[in-house]
Amino acid sequence: MRDLFLADTLINRKPTTETLIDIAKLSYDSVRFFAKDPVIAMVSYSNFGSDNQGSPLRVHEAIKILHEQYPEIIIDGEMQMNFALNNKLRDKSYPFNKLKGREVNTIVFPNLSSANSAYKMMLEMGVAESIGPIQMGLNKPIHFTDIASSTRDIVNLTTVAVLDAIVQERRNKQ
Known part of the structure; x- marks a missing residue:
């Protein structure tokens, strides 16, 4: 795949x-x-x-x-x-x-x-397999889950959210 x-x-x-x-x-x-x-x-x-x-x-x-x-x-x-x-x-x-x-x-x-x-x-x-949707273009990251999201979907999106938080934290320190 x-x-x-x-x-x-x-x-x-x-x-x-x-x-x-x-x-x-x-x-x-x-x-x-x-x-x-x-x-x-x-x-x-x-x-x-x-x-x-x-x-x-x-x-x-x-x-x-x-x-x-x-x-x-x-x-x-x-x-x-x-x-x-x-x-x-x-x-x-x-x-x-x-x-x-x-x-x-x-x-x-x-x-x-x-x-x-x-x-x-x-x-x-x-x-x-879906990871997202991922909202792009905003000052701060936001993440959406769907009403039909599985546990795996939520874990995948949470992983992206954690990465976004790390990137945001690094940007704030610069």
């Missing part, structure tokens, strides 16, 4: 282009916090500009700005989920993509509905 980070599964119902950029940047930092090299796909129901309206347009615009202003972030999109998770299919079908040869470990969704639905589907199908 591979590690997969999903954003935003909890807060932003219909993010703007600017909010998607913030989500991508915060996701990049969060994945690095877990000692992983972020490889980010921004997903949609279209691929690389095939639809130029609504959420695909917002994602496409966010990608353009991220590529221009944050070239250190390995990110591309917008793309359908199958292309995000299958790098051979993605690289063959879209050889110009900036993720070429890399396995995506971070998915940024175009809205809360798709993110939360994918997250809950993976959990219900037993194909994933």
